Amino acid sequence: MDPASERLAGIAFGRFQVLPDRREVLADGRPIKLGGRAFDVLMALIEAHGAVVSKEVLMARVWPGRIIEENSLAAQIAALRAAFGAERALIRTVSGRGYQFTGEIRILSASPEKAGAGLATAAQASVLPPTNTPKPVSELIGREEELGEILNLVAGNRLVTLTGAGGIGKTTLALALARELRPHFADGVWLAEFSAFADPGLVPATVAAAIGLELGGGEVSTQRVAQALAGKSLLLVLDTCEHVIAAAAAMAEAMLGAGSAPHIIATSREPLRAGGEWVYPVQPLAVPAVDIAAGDDPLRYGAVRLFIERARAAEPHFAPDRRLMVTIAAICRRLDGIPLAIELAAARASALGIEALAARLDDRFRLLTSGRRTAPPRHQALRATLDWSYELLAEPERVLLRRLAVFAGPFSLEAAGVIAASRELAVPDLIEGFWAWSQNRLLWRGAKTPPRATGCSTRRARMRSKGSRKAANATNKRGAMRNFTATFSYVPRPMRRPGQPTNGSQTTFRRWTICVRCSIGPSRRLVTPRSAWR
Secondary structure, eight states, X not given: OOGGGOEEEEEEETTEEEETTTTEEEETTEEOOOOHHHHHHHHHHHHTTTOOBOHHHHHHHHSTTOOOOHHHXXXXXXXXXXXXXXXXXXXXXXXXXXXXXXXXXXXXXXXXXXXXXXXXXXXXXXXXXXXXOOOOSSOOOSOHHHHHHHHHHHHHOSEEEEEXXXXXXXXXXXXXXXXXXXXXXXXXXXXXEOTTOOOXXXXXXXXXXXXXXXXXXXXXXXXXXHHHTTTOOOEEEEEOOGGGXXXXXXXXXXXXXXXXXXXXXXXXXXXXXXXXXXXXXXXXXXXXXXXXXTTOOGGGSHHHHHHHHHHHHHOTTOOOXXXXXXXXXXXXXXXXXXXXXXXXXXXXXXXXXXXXXXXXXXXXXXXXXXXXXXXXXXXXXXXXXXXXXXXXXXXXXXXHHHHGGGOXXXXXXXXXXXXXXXXXXXXXXXXXXXXXXXXXXXXXXXXXXXXXXXXXXHHHHHHHHHHHHHHTTOOOHHHHHHHHHHHHTTSOGGGGSTTXXXXXXXXXXXXXXXXXXXXXXXXXXXSSOGGGGO
């Protein structure tokens, strides 16, 4: 039979069928009650092929030429979910953006001679292009704004790299983007993961295997893979590039140069520095301020919502009151809004309780362990995640990072030079280290002039613990104290004069001085002597 003579008989997903000609929805073969506007909303969502449909688009489709309130649309969404019953999750709310149909769609076609009898043949062809990306096992929380921004970035650029420190959620965000963009790439959306190996030479073969390329005999090289993909309308996700970054950059650049069809999203702790690359730094989740107002809802913040969702996964009856919500906000703030740290902490809440968990965060590296069994080793403990980033740095960069861990808040490049520069590490080395850390998102540079940098408290704590271990090797305490005194002498004399008005940089130095004095503390011993930073 000529395929052109076939016509659409229906759309199926799970136990449901939609019959567009009859404007009817069947559940297990039986009609369900659904209003006309609810049916129009459903068809608009299905026709988006898994993409998010904004509220404005839906209202213009269902109520053309009319001005209506959003609650009218919400009522139709509620009617659809009620009709789906236990499968109400088929319609997903994407906060701040709109709605998404999540069902796996099959097309049912019928030949003209069978259409009258209502006998549909199961063409059952998937509407969506192929993919090897995993299905989501949990909702993406607190990233609605970032998702929209990156989608706009990908729309105009063929290589976008998501950068950020370990545990910030780069892979989760990249996979959400891949699912969102899947309908727009006819040759599919593909994930190539590099975390399982350390040999850069395996990058081309990993990409070829992920897409299912058949290259025949001979070496699987970067250029062969790029040429094979030149004419394909596909999206490739290169995940965890930082330890094979030169090979990943070469693969991305070769693909962009071979053809204009492929698009790439990469995740890395630093940019690939490949031609045509656009970089999107992934920030921590939003956390409430210390002085959160009484009327401010902590659930507005992504970090708090993530904590509560993960805590409920371990204890379904978890329902914190206002007092506990304030404590949860403080936990998220102390963990710097890092999603991995928050998930590990929430998993401990059912055993320890919220207040006990908050009290033990000073020992966070022993406390925040036992992540998902199937996760990579670096994501099963907070310490392992931070150490992965640290080990990728060159030794001078590690030294500088340990030295600057004494700053309790933002600091300038000038202040960093006073504290960290030495005979072994000149100012040019310091500038190079600043650049390397900002590329690895181990610190963030503010927008003020002159620029000031800061690092998260969790990472500072880890660097101090590394410094403390080196301090344990110092056998001459008096010599260590001499090093400490020499370091202090870098601070200009006027900054130590009591009662003198201070400017911003003097405040920074004084804050550093207080931090070091506290590190000596009542125990009257030096925790991070200068000799420990070498």
